Amino acid sequence: MLAILDYKAGNQTSVRRAFDHLGIECRITAEPEVLLAAQGVIFPGVGAAGQAMRQLAATGMDAVLRRLVRENRPLLGVCLGCQILVEASEENDTKTLGVFPGVCKRLPSELEDEDGQPIRIPHMGWNSLDFRQDCPLFAGIKDHSEFYFVHSYYVHTDPGLVLAVARHGLEFCAAYGRDGLWAVQFHPEKSGRVGLQLLRNFADYCALRSGHA
């Protein structure tokens, strides 16, 4: 079973619906023992970093997340969940979880897109990924496939951790991580067939790791 970490993130139900559609058992939960017993955990998120960190602290979920990482359990951060796994965010000048090195920065509004037009923020819509490393998450997904993004901040982390990049005025990290501890800036639960494939890949990886494949 997979677990979605419940801290009232806006997209947590969308993530569960996607797994339901795939026929993969999945629960939204804030119970530490359920999260720690799950084959893998999805850490969703929509909204602002400051509010999310307060919510995580108030519910004790920050400690659970750190323990999941310490015990090397499979974890997938999505969107804001991806952004607050690094050390700090410019959004609300927030100290974040620090599971990975790096910071989350605001997309600079003075940039231009490929057509010479000023970029729009939020970066909203379908954008293509350029894979930088092989990753079990990308199994069966072609390089340059498009995923749905909605965000105004992006993660700047150790280049060695970057799994895929996308371009919006600048090239930014769209997916990063290592060894089953992964984070994606886009919304796989809203990215059609390729997004569902990525979620299935995560579930398959988790099942394999726990010996239930």
Add this chain to the structure above:
Amino acid sequence: MLKKRIIPCLDVRDGRLTKGVKFKGNVDIGDPVETARRYYEEGADEIVFYDITASHEKRGIFLDVVERVAAEIFIPFSVGGGIASVADMRAVLLAGAEKVSVNSAAVKNKGLISQGADAFGSQAIVVGMDVKRTTATPEIPSGYEIVIHGGRTAMGLDAIDWAKECERLGAGELCVNSIDADGTKQGYELTLTRMISEAVRIPVIASGGAGNPLHVLEAVVKGKASAALVASITHYGEYSIRELKEYAHAHGAPMRLEW
């Protein structure tokens, strides 16, 4: 790179798909969930549902449609029509929509935009603007005025000023609907679309007037829109989403062609 989006707009009345508001008689043209699934499979980048149910008591039927859509399609969709409070927004977002679109209620009470952005994030708040061409005056320097009630009531508010105000209040996106072009199939109101696209830095959706693939291309190139709303040209099989995308792509607009 970021692709331009094509967004079919579905009008829903009493839980059924219907022809647009301006058509009298409201012909039932199908099941919104079935149609949404068809659009999802045909490569729509997003879908908009507009609730034109007259009575508030029937709101539950519409929310049920939203929930059924959320269980079956895995692309973003937004919901508009009858959103007048933060509680209304919460109801459709909880039912599974990514975004809510506020229109007349925001013109009458602009605090609704900032309240919505504070509660759910800017990315969830689309402001729909109905705009009508008029004579330029000191109050309406652009010659484009905000209207409500389907164009019957002019608000004495310049469309460009209103667009900037919506951005300042925390809207994450604007949907610019030309009352003059709507239903004509003669093309989007490109001057208006471009003026607003240039006045704000949030994404702009062009709406009203699509009649053929060239119009869609014009909206995203000349109009500088991030997305184009379509309705009748795709609802009745005149063009497929793929045809619209391939035409735009062949003429230099970045489009998502695989799904």
